[in-house]
Amino acid sequence: PHVMAMLIPEAWDADVTMPPEKRAFYEYHASLMEPWDGPAAVAFTDGRVIGATLDRNGLRPARYLVTKDGLLVMASETGVLPFAPGEIEYKGRLQPGKMLLVDLEQGRLVPDEEIKHELASRQPYGEWLKENQITIEALPEPARVQGSDHDTVLTRQRCFGYTDEDIRLLISPMAAAGEEAVGSMGTDTPLACLSDKPQLMFNYFKQLFAQVTNPPIDPLREKLVMSLATIMGWRRNLLAETPEHAKLVHSESPVLLPHELTALRQVPGPEHQARTLSILWPVAEGPPGLEKAVNRLCADAEKAMDDSTRLLVLSDEGVDHQQAAIPMLLAVGAVHHHLTRAGKRMRCSLIAETGEARDVHQVACLIGYGASAVCPTLAYETIRELVEKDDKLAVPYEKAVRNYKAALEKGLLKIMSKMGISVIDSYRGAEIFEAIGIGSELIEKCFAGTPSKIEGIGFQEIAQEVLTRHQQAFASAVPAEAKAPSLTDPGYYRFRRQGEMHAITPPVIKNFHSFVKTNKPEDYQAYVEALKAVRPTCLRDLFEIDRTGRTPIPLEEVEPIEEIRRRFTTAGMSLGALSPEAHECLAIAMNQIGGKSNSGEGGEDPERFHRRRNGDWPNSAIKQVAQGRFGVTAAYLATAKEIEIKMAQGAKPGEGGQLPGHKVTELIARLRKSTPGVTLISPPPHHDIYSIEDLAQLIYDLKQVNPRAKVCVKLVAEAGVGTIAAGVAKAHADIILISGHEGGTGASPLSSIKNAGSAWELGVAETHQVLMLNGLRNRVVLRADGGMKTGLDIVYAALLGAEEFNFGTIALIAAGCVYVRQCHLNTCPVGVATQDERLRGKFKGKPEYIVNFFNGVAQEVRRMMADLGVATFNELVGRVEWLRQRTVPGHPKANKLNLGRLLVNVSRGDDSQPRYNTWDRNDPPGGRRLDDSILQDAREAVNDQLPLSLSYRVKNTNRAVGTKLSGEIAYLWGEQGLGEGTIELNLQGSAGQSLGAFLSPGVKVALVGEANDYVGKGMSGGEISIRPVATHPFVAHENSIVGNTCLYGATGGRFFAAGRAGERFAVRNSGAVAVIEGTGDHCCEYMTGGKVVVLGRTGKNFGAGMTGGTAFVLDLDDAFGRNLNRELVVAERLTEDADIVLLKELIYTHLEKTESRRARDILSDWNNFQSNFWKVRPLQPVTKAPALSLAPAQEVATTKN
Known part of the structure; x- marks a missing residue:
């Protein structure tokens, strides 16, 4: 029981009702071991006792019964053994964090309260903590904290890659309101490894997230199980209990304020000895100097351990024209792994004092690669500038800084929760990221264990990017007395003519709108050429088709356009995120071409289930079942040709949807069974899917309620998605959708849009390969999603293994969207993504525009098929041997990538194994079920309402x-x-x-x-x-x-x-x-x-x-x-x-x-x-609820009437 309580503790941190001695037991043991998250129901025995415990979130079912003759039966379900009713004395369930224990020697069932009381009484844990643990919040504030150097702030901002967008779109909203900024649409800028602009190290990493095999956690509504409590110092022997184990520094947050870091450096006593290592390196050493500097840093860190340092601060302070900083993420990762390999990592905690990190993703990266705490010094100085010098923040500096810190903390909780992690100690050093475009040598040295499939840059290229920023910063420095120029706006979040490349630009939109209205082939070609002008932005832009040995055929021999179009679907976009007019327009168009539109999360008006007199059919063929289950009824599901279970969304995997209150009209509220004006937030997990077995159950349920419909499971590309997809196929899904990071959204934190999810090219390739290797490929349809725009995209996806294709943003643009990224504000100027009746009146989209677009794409696909000499589309699917990687002139970073792992032909020329779906349905085996008998017995009553x-x-x-x-x-x-x-x-x-x-x-x-x-x-x-x-x-x-x-x-x-x-x-x-x-x-x-x-x-x-x-x-x-x-x-x-x-x-x-x-x-x-x-x-019965802010606390009365 002691070990179980240590490994799988209750959620004690925020439980004010827990007895103090029990709380002290858990707090003390937190210094020995980070907790294990669920889902988990764990049985244990030592021969004397046998027991079971449940994870802190209660994510596994565990039911038990006790019979009168003393038999205990526990299983994941009830009813596993037959008992006469009179035999059963008690029926119960394991509760979150609780234990069920049988003492075999005493022959009795030991209650959880007794177990925990006995454990808490073993040692004076509370006294040990009181006498030895130091709480950083209780430390006296230092007499002097280094203030801002106003004269060099701008230069240092440039040196660390700050932009006007960072300040305007990220830091300012966080400092003003304590919340991350929300955006909409998706990302259409290049991956960091494809950008020709210098990139921060953080940008090469994408957050991983939970889907299917375990659930994300809800950091907003279930925050009582979440904790950012951080312990720093020497983590001693796991197998011993002594007062010295408590000689640690405790902080409620891993985000430190400047005075807290100063106080930490001044903590007395050898057990808390702090030392600062500079991570600067001489610019004169050039790019080769970076790796040398990293090696020196690692050696200095190990020496500091030998000198009994317990708090090791890595600092990039002091950058000047002669010295540049090692990227902090590189420094933290290198030191963390070096000390781990030396067997000295547990002797100290790493603290990052950095001007580089300023947003949530960056801080999460540092903690994920080993930092115990982060002090974003330049961000704090930037906030002071905004308050005191620029007058751009209407809150006092102290409040602004605490708001900013609170926003970082909320963002950290969200990023942890995406992976199903509740406690920051379990996230620290867990490296829950995927690298895209970093070479294996660098990975092995600094980020060992991180998946990086396509190779890429090393120390040389990183150093060059650092030095380019450094040179630009100091070349543009001006005397203090001169008027300092502002930071640049690189257009990372919105298109700027001289900024970062975007896939969707004004020329693209202009040519595209021209084509969908005229339906002229030359206009479609102009649109395609406009897209080519902005490549490469994604991995498929590095492909080219190898036509060796291919003999073209006449276009007339290629299967007709109707066969191509039925492979097209539109993405799940809810009525609520979209206006009723835009939502219906998509559905009518897709029904006309034989494709399928997707209802999104939010239900659908039953009036749309039926064809209209003019022939229009606004029924969405795909009905989505998402985490919030808004509008999901039996009738809604019964009208579907396909039911999509949305496990994750490309623009914000691991998060639930959100619809701001100003978009919840009477219609939306009626369909979603909610209150007009009240913000609707979906939970991050499906609360009936905590495992692959649970997903199989939901698929079964949906196939029972509508046996005519196929079931699709929407996943998001990440390392390991192929294994998950194999499980989904075995769970009897008919279609697996792989969405890429380019996917759109009606509302999402900007950090999620930019930093979560991987490229669909990686996800589709991996999924196809794993399904092939496991003999599952023919059971399911593989659908690709994310940034699809042309027939070439379709052909590339097909050659990688996909046979159906999902279009989101581009379909909206066909309906009239002008891509101004205001979906979340309800201010869409063309009536596509708004519920404002005045703006809805400006919607000019027509189904024929969408039809024209899909016809243009399908015809482009047919022409390419003819050129390749294939008559049917299935001949394209999985033919990776027809793809090769091309060289991009003048783009050294792109040419460092190796896409070979995407192009592995797992069939090895054996065409007897199907490369595409051949099963009509992927239904579970089995004979007649009880519900079949019920329906047969009730058939007459159902038909005649008897x-x-x-x-x-x-x-x-x-x-x-x-x-x-x-x-x-x-x-x-x-x-x-x-x-x-x-x-x-x-x-x-x-x-x-x-x-x-x-x-x-x-x-x-x-x-x-x-x-x-x-x-x-x-x-x-x-x-x-x-x-x-x-x-x-x-x-x-x-x-x-x-x-x-x-x-x-x-x-x-x-x-x-x-x-x-x-x-x-x-x-x-x-x-x-x-x-x-x-x-x-x-x-x-x-x-x-x-x-x-x-x-x-x-x-x-x-x-x-x-x-x-x-x-x-x-x-x-x-x-x-x-x-x-x-x-x-x-x-x-x-x-x-x-x-x-x-x-x-x-x-x-x-x-x-x-x-x-x-x-x-x-x-x-x-x-x-x-x-x-x-x-x-x-509290708010009818009017509105703020999008993310919490309503004021209301005390529960204690007097009885």
Whole structure:
């Protein structure tokens, strides 16, 4: 138990209710070992005890029961073994961070509280911490802190690559409001390895992120599990416990203010000895001097360890015309790995004092490669200049600096959470990045373990980029008394004529708009030529087609344009991000050409499901299921030809969507079942996908609700995506979409747009190769996405292995978008990405413009096919041997790249193995299922809307019971379904996952027994009731009856269960009415509508992100106030007659449906119980909620009425 508590601790850092001795135990052991994140349910034994523990986030199901004769059964599901009801004494579940322990010698079950109390009492951990640990926030502020050198700020800014954009778009918003700047569209600038401008080292690294195999964490609504607490000093022997282990410096944040760094340098005592190493090198040594300087730095760092240094500060202060700085990331990575190889890394902490790092990604890189803390000195000086000298910030310097620091901290939490990491100590040194364009020699020396597939630059090229900036900075320096010129605007975020290259430029847009309106071939060619003028911006621009041995054929022999166009889809862009006019325009156009448009996250008006009298069909053929489940109903899914599960998005992988309140109109709110004017934020994870097995379950659920539709899983390119894709194929997806970092977005932090996700060329190539090697390629369609613009892009993607192609930004431009990057502001001047009625009136797009574009692309593809001598498109797919890398004149960086790993022909000439999809559907094997029998038995009742009652026994292998029936009802009868209670399903036993998922109106599911996870998820009507068998001996409201994530994304219907639920009950509920007798953590999270009654204890973080609906909670032990997340909701006693009547009616109904003893007790003593109920409602009932800011805290009253 001791080891488990150390490796997989509870989320203790923000838990103010934890006993002090238990908290001290966890805090002390944090100095020995960083915590392991989940998802994980871990069993352990030493022969004397056997036990299990769950990760701090509760991301794995773990249900157990105890029989009267002392048998304990624990598994990921309930119902794994058959027991007579009278044999069971207790049913429970493992809770986040808790343990279940059996002492085999004593023959008893040891409760978690006893285990933790015994562990916390082993040593005086609290005293050890108090006597030995130093808290940086408690250190006296130094008498003197080095101030700004105003005369050299501009020169140093230039030296470290600062631009006007950095200050205007990044630093200023962070300093003013404490938030990262938000942007829109995607990135269309070159990868750092393809840019002809000097690049910072950070720009060669892309953040990695979780998708499928584990979930991202929600740093906004579940921040109670997150921590930036940083420990610095000598990390001693892991296998010992002594007071000396606590001789460390503790900081609440890895981002240091200048006075904190100064104080750190002055901490007394040999245990905290600090030393500063300069990372400057003489400019006179030229490019060869960089590697020599790095070697000297590593040697000096090792000597400092031998001299008992415990806090090693790497500093780039002091840059002048004679000395340049080693890039801080290079310095940190080199020292970190050198000390690791020398076996001395744990003796000290690295601290970066740097003028180079100023944004979230840069700070994350430094921490990810080993820095314990970062002090961005020049950023602080820049803020002082903005406040005191330039008058560009309307907040005092102290507040501006703290805002900036807070923004960095929030950004760090978001970047950590993308990978599913909760604690900064687990992120530090984990190197969760992919390098694009860095050579293997440099990787091995400074960033060992980081994937870098295409080789690239080394010390020489990095040094040259540093020296180029250095020379430009000091060549343009002017006397202090002269008026200093401003920094340049390089157009990194927006196009500037003399700035960074962009793929989409005004000439491109002009030629493109001309073509889609005239449909003239010469205009299409002008558009293509305009694009060629800005290459290379992406990896495919380094390809050329090898026509050796290819004999052209007449164009007439190539398959017709209709066959090419059906391979085209448009990207998931929601109604909300887009105006109704633009959204419909895309759908109508794609239906005309036989392609498919994508609804995006946010639902669709049912009026659009049907063809209009003029022949237009505005139904999106692809219906997206994203993390927020907005608008996802059985009827919505039943109208799809394809259902896309969005695991990640190219412009912001690892994050959820967000729709600002000013874009949530009455229409949008109706479709999303939310409140007009209230900002809508989707959680980063799918709360029913924490593993590949969970994804397989959702795919199964969707194929049950709509057996006609194929299921697509959208992934984002990153190192290892091929392995994930192989798992997705085995999970029975029909289509795998690989999105690249060029993908667009309606709103995203700028740091995500620029720094997360990899190139689709890498992702598609890897995925195709892995699927081929595992014999899975023929099962699935591989679709490429991200920055597609021409037929040449299509051919390149096909040769790498893709057979379908997704278009986002360019399709919007065809509809009239002018690419001004204002989507998130609701100010789109052409009515494409706005809900403002006045601006929507300016929308001039027509379906024929979009059709013209796709025709032009398809014809270009056909011409290239003819030139290559192939008649059918499938002949192109996977023919990597027809590609070769070209040399780019005058571009040494691009020519250092080696794309050989993308061009590996894994079939080795064996054409017997299919290179493309040959299966019509990738459905799981198996015979007739229970739902097939249910649908057959209910066929007449469904068709003729006749009442029917059916009875079945169920077991935990019967998954998604009632879902296929609901899908058929939705397909035939739409949103309204059948009349209330038309079809009754009476079940007995232990139901499998997803009982009643996507339930339609008119279906009533009554289960006697118990159920697993995801009960009622996506239900849009009907009723689910669950009760234990009548002969059970246990107290139902103290026992688990359903699993985790029930009612996820429910939009309607009623739910009653006589027992407790697991974690995240009613997450994203937007319309269901539910009564439950106790819940785990995160109940009613992100709820936007509906009613939830909890007749018992809740877990932590109740109501986080709740912006709609109402909850009633019975609080008999005055604990609810400690469990409530008060940022967006308020709890109040029952005073309104309407609330009292409603609550009483729901409890009566609960009694009627479940025969609940708890409900009977409450109703029989109503006057006493009524005073113990809380009503929980949003603080802002109807108007608006700020996009990211948190509502003021509201104390929960403690007096009883």
